[in-house]
Amino acid sequence: MIPEPIFKIEGAVQHYDWGGHHFIPSLMGIANERQQPFAESWYGGHSMHPSLLVDKQGRKWPLSELIKNNPVAYLGDSTEKQFPFLLKLLDVKNMLSIQAHPNKTQAQKGFSKENELHIPFNASNRNYKDANHKPEMMVALSDFWLLHGFKNESDLMATLRSHTELDEFVQHFQAGGYQQLLHYLMNLPMVAVEDILKPILPRLPRVDKNHYGYWMNNTSSSLRRHLPARGHVTQLPLWTKYRADGQQR
Structure with a gap:
């Protein structure tokens, strides 16, 4: 496990069709040789797309694994069970979908119902990936x-x-x-x-x-x-x- 108190972090990239091809690869210092759309880079312990932590030797671990092994040390007593925070960096080249987010009660009920119905998390008809509502703050990096x-x-x-x-x-x-x-x-x-x-x-x-x-x-x-x-x-x-x-x- 990574011993350093401060870690280098790599975002989990989402290649949605509406993303740009240059901004996120440039920021991450990687070449986009296949010219894929880099729509989002996620920074957090999301269960399906966790960020990677990198030590001085270049070894990598999922952030979710680090938290799971020692939640109190990294999240504190008040949030050690779960810290539902996710930072997303977006490069929006084309128009994307309109989203409607549930409140906390709706999210809990919807998540439980879809689990009872055994709907896979990657299914197209799966609406609730977790039991959290989705309060958001957006900061524009350009117009x-x-x-x-x-x-x-x-x-x-x-x-x-x-x-x-x-x-x-x-x-x-x-x-x-x-x-x-x-x-x-x-x-x-x-x-x-x-x-x-x-x-x-x-x-x-x-x-x-x-x-x-x-x-x-x-x-x-x-x-x-x-x-x-x-x-x-x-x-x-x-x-x-x-x-x-x-x-x-």
Whole structure:
């Protein structure tokens, strides 16, 4: 086991398709000879993707193993059972998925239920990899735009009413609020999504990054070989937010 009190750490790299090819490899001092996307580098004791600790001789151990063998020494008495903290370094080259995180109670129930159903952790229909909620803080290392949180009712209604093609969206929002609207959006047939978006996209701004229209058109360009996805229309009820270098969310 590594005796040093301070360790060199190597992140666990995730090669998601939306990642860049240069920033993370450059930071880690490695060559990306295969030109893989380096989307995320994880620093923590995640059970499936732990960071590696490196000693002076170049030997490596998973951080999770070090903690497991001596949790009190490395985490302290108050958190020795579990310290659910994970630092992620992201290089976002292309648009990525919208995420909805559970609260603590939902996470505990969902994790227990999926364990009872014996759903494998790597299964595509596995939603809960652990029993933790996911409070997050993001610090921008460069200019960054993100979709975060729902527009208030008046702003969302104004967005929907600005396009006659979205009249049914207005009806669902008036009838059942955000929940019914999102349920309707996520269950729209792909053909219906295409019919709705075809006349709308050309009318939307293509320059202003603070306007949802820019990002809907950007999504359309990145998916130009495919039918319009539901991800286009789910951008409508969300706020577009800008974070400059060093700003937190």
